[in-house]
Amino acid sequence: MTTLEASLRAVGHPVLMPYVTGGVTENWLDYVHAAVDAGADAVEIGIPFSDPVIDGPVIQAASVQALERGTTPDTVMRDLAAYRGSVPLVVMTYYNLVHRYGHAAFARRLVEAGVSGVVLADLPMEEAAEWTEVADAAGIATVLLAAPSTPDSRLEEVCTRSQGFVYAMGVMGVTGERAVLADSARDIADRVKAVADKPVLVGVGVSTPENAALLSAHADGVIIGAPVMRRIAEGGSVADLVAGFRAALG
Amino acid sequence: MTNTTMGPPSARGFFGRFGGRFVPEPIMPACLELESAFGRAWADRAFRAELDAHLRHYAGRPSPVTECHRLGDLLGVRVLVKREDLNHTGSHKINNVLGQALLARRMGKRRVVAETGAGQHGVATATACALFGLDCVVYMGEVDVARQRLNVFRMELLGATVVPVTSGSRTLKDAVNEALRHWVATVADTHYCIGSVMGPHPYPWMVREFQRVIGEEARAQCADLLDGGIPSHVLACVGGGSNAAGIFAGFADTDAELIGVEAAGGAAIGGDLVGVVHGSKSMLLQDDAGQVLEAYSVSAGLDYPGIGPEHAHLADIGRASYPSVTDAEVLDAVRVVSRTEGLIPALESAHAFAYLLREAGGSIPHGSTVLVNLSGRGDKDMEQISDLLAEHKETQ
Numbered sequence: 001m002t003t004l005e006a007s008l009r010a011v012g013h014p015v016l017m018p019y020v021t022g023g024v025t026e027n028w029l030d031y032v033h034a035a036v037d038a039g040a041d042a043v044e045i046g047i048p049f050s051d052p053v054i055d056g057p058v059i060q061a062a063s064v065q066a067l068e069r070g071t072t073p074d075t076v077m078r079d080l081a082a083y084r085g086s087v088p089l090v091v092m093t094y095y096n097l098v099h100r101y102g103h104a105a106f107a108r109r110l111v112e113a114g115v116s117g118v119v120l121a122d123l124p125m126e127e128a129a130e131w132t133e134v135a136d137a138a139g140i141a142t143v144l145l146a147a148p149s150t151p152d153s154r155l156e157e158v159c160t161r162s163q164g165f166v167y168a169m170g171v172m173g174v175t176g177e178r179a180v181l182a183d184s185a186r187d188i189a190d191r192v193k194a195v196a197d198k199p200v201l202v203g204v205g206v207s208t209p210e211n212a213a214l215l216s217a218h219a220d221g222v223i224i225g226a227p228v229m230r231r232i233a234e235g236g237s238v239a240d241l242v243a244g245f246r247a248a249l250g
Numbered sequence: 251m252t253n254t255t256m257g258p259p260s261a262r263g264f265f266g267r268f269g270g271r272f273v274p275e276p277i278m279p280a281c282l283e284l285e286s287a288f289g290r291a292w293a294d295r296a297f298r299a300e301l302d303a304h305l306r307h308y309a310g311r312p313s314p315v316t317e318c319h320r321l322g323d324l325l326g327v328r329v330l331v332k333r334e335d336l337n338h339t340g341s342h343k344i345n346n347v348l349g350q351a352l353l354a355r356r357m358g359k360r361r362v363v364a365e366t367g368a369g370q371h372g373v374a375t376a377t378a379c380a381l382f383g384l385d386c387v388v389y390m391g392e393v394d395v396a397r398q399r400l401n402v403f404r405m406e407l408l409g410a411t412v413v414p415v416t417s418g419s420r421t422l423k424d425a426v427n428e429a430l431r432h433w434v435a436t437v438a439d440t441h442y443c444i445g446s447v448m449g450p451h452p453y454p455w456m457v458r459e460f461q462r463v464i465g466e467e468a469r470a471q472c473a474d475l476l477d478g479g480i481p482s483h484v485l486a487c488v489g490g491g492s493n494a495a496g497i498f499a500g501f502a503d504t505d506a507e508l509i510g511v512e513a514a515g516g517a518a519i520g521g522d523l524v525g526v527v528h529g530s531k532s533m534l535l536q537d538d539a540g541q542v543l544e545a546y547s548v549s550a551g552l553d554y555p556g557i558g559p560e561h562a563h564l565a566d567i568g569r570a571s572y573p574s575v576t577d578a579e580v581l582d583a584v585r586v587v588s589r590t591e592g593l594i595p596a597l598e599s600a601h602a603f604a605y606l607l608r609e610a611g612g613s614i615p616h617g618s619t620v621l622v623n624l625s626g627r628g629d630k631d632m633e634q635i636s637d638l639l640a641e642h643k644e645t646q
């Protein structure tokens with residue numbers, strides 16, 4: 001079992017994993033610490049990419065802002081040296097950045113930065129072998145996505161190959177908030193739970209504490225991205241936002 | 251591994267080291283479904299016959315090969331031109347789009363989404379959707395909306411919805427991003443009609459097969475003109491690389507030199523870096539961190555930082571080469587070809603002619619027989635060319 005999975009299993013209540021785009025502001029790590037102090041069980045750190053095809057307007061804007069500040073994989077990992085929390089960190093990015101960095105060097109850098117898992121949005125299981133060989137050896141969990149469109153025949157393999165947890169996409173669509181929780185979020189949570197032998201977290205389209213509470217009956221936890229990044233863009237309190245989700249999740 | 255040059259890719263969609271299927275999970279099932287649907291359709295005589303009939307009676311195929319004597323005399327080489335400019339909608343894009351629209355209908359999809367650069371692929375897609383009664387949404391960079399206004403109007407007249415893209419470089423690259431995002435959300439009833447030999451497997455293979463008709467016709471037409479012979483050189487411009495792939499496919503098994511001409515500001519192969527974007531691994535303009543760079547070209551259709559994976563492979567194995575020409579050389583070529591032959595090429599296609607003008611008597615020796623793919627006509631570019639020529643005069 002990967003250390004990421006072991007930590008998530010040890011949490012003992014529904015997992016809350018907020019997402020923060022690395023480098024979005026100079027002091028972006030403050031948002032990570034605020035989230036941890038407000039009850040996050042793990043934090044997903046985005047490394048911005050120029051062509052984020054699975055991201056909606058809010059995270060796209062955060063990515064542009066971070067890139068304009070000169071953010072690179074190296075600057076994000078460098079900043080993470082000052083991370084003082086104890087909850088696991090998961091990096092979310094796109095495969096070209098890993099490919100350019102070099103698989104082995106990237107895995108080593110993640111380990112040095114204290115990261116225990118990675119989500120590569122555009123690296124489906126068919127293309128993942130070259131990367132996972134290196135990541136496995138380094139002890140980095142490679143998390144796979146399960147989507148509402150993933151047929152049952154494929155879902156089982158996704159869940160078997162996913163490490164750390166299974167990232168169940170709540171809606172068919174890009175990251176971003178939705179007015180109502182899609183039925184697809186509950187459906188995919190149930191379908192993944194039925195076949196997964198590891199924690200199942202629902203992300204994409206989880207917009208409110210009520211959504212999170214409802215999903216906690218169907219999955220092991222939630223990932224909140226766009227609500228956090230919108231809060232940051234509006235200059236609001238990440239601590240209050242995360243505390244609200246924490247309270248709803250129990 | 252592929253064992254025949256320009257044959258089918260590997261099971262995972264690779265041409266040598268390039269290709270594959272690097273897409274988010276939600277659209278992975280649609281790519282798998284498309285792969286099997288295309289495989290079945292392409293092996294089905296009835297489908298091929300239906301597509302052939304549309305290409306013939308609707309698009310106006312076969313397109314002729316014209317021998318350009320005056321240009322040939324000027325350059326000291328024999329110049330044969332494949333006339334994709336004469337197709338309905340004015341470019342080679344219609345070949346691919348009729349194939350994909352028929353396939354979409356066969357798969358029971360009611361809607362089609364497409365990206366467009368110059369607008370030619372968007373116009374062709376809107377046309378095919380009108381013909382087959384499919385809903386059509388086209389994403390187009392804001393910069394391109396401005397420089398190709400006439401094509402925006404054509405698409406709208408054909409009943410398509412054109413969505414200007416304001417993210418990133420606001421050109422073709424970002425139009426592809428938005429089309430992919432749209433597809434992620436609508437994949438159940440929507441087909442993504444990619445305009446070139448790029449994207450995840452099976453697109454690079456499928457689009458090349460739909461464009462192969464250019465090369466097959468040209469092979470037979472050249473044989474007629476050349477007493478059973480083949481041209482010594484085959485030239486085509488390269489954005490994503492679909493018109494080049496189509497014409498190359500007809501000559502891959504010959505001794506003809508295959509040359510794909512890129513825009514100097516979008517020369518992915520010249521950049522020599524492997525990368526992954528928009529679903530496939532290929533050559534890609536990118537910075538040290540792996541961020542994709544913005545291409546720059548006078549021609550909206552070549553304003554793309556990548557290139558189809560099969561071209562990266564053809565370059566890798568030395569079967570084709572991919573030089574580039576500058577905007578100034580392109581403008582000059584537009585003028586020369588227009589005046590000597592009465593053919594006004596699209597800015598994209600003019601890249602192939604610009605290379606010929608530069609290299610005839612040099613790397614293309616006197617006495618060569620050169621087949622040039624005239625991928626589209628210049629009507630869409632008139633406003634832009636007239637502005638550019640005026641600017642050009644001022645600076646001289």
Ligand SMILES: Cc1ncc(COP(=O)(O)O)c(C=O)c1O
Pocket residue numbers: 341342367368369370371445446447487488489490491492493494550551552596598599625626627
């Ligand atoms: C006339 C013409 N030629 C060429 C291209 C470039 O595409 P490809 O490289 O796929 O042939 C375009 C694209 O818009 C075009 O309109």
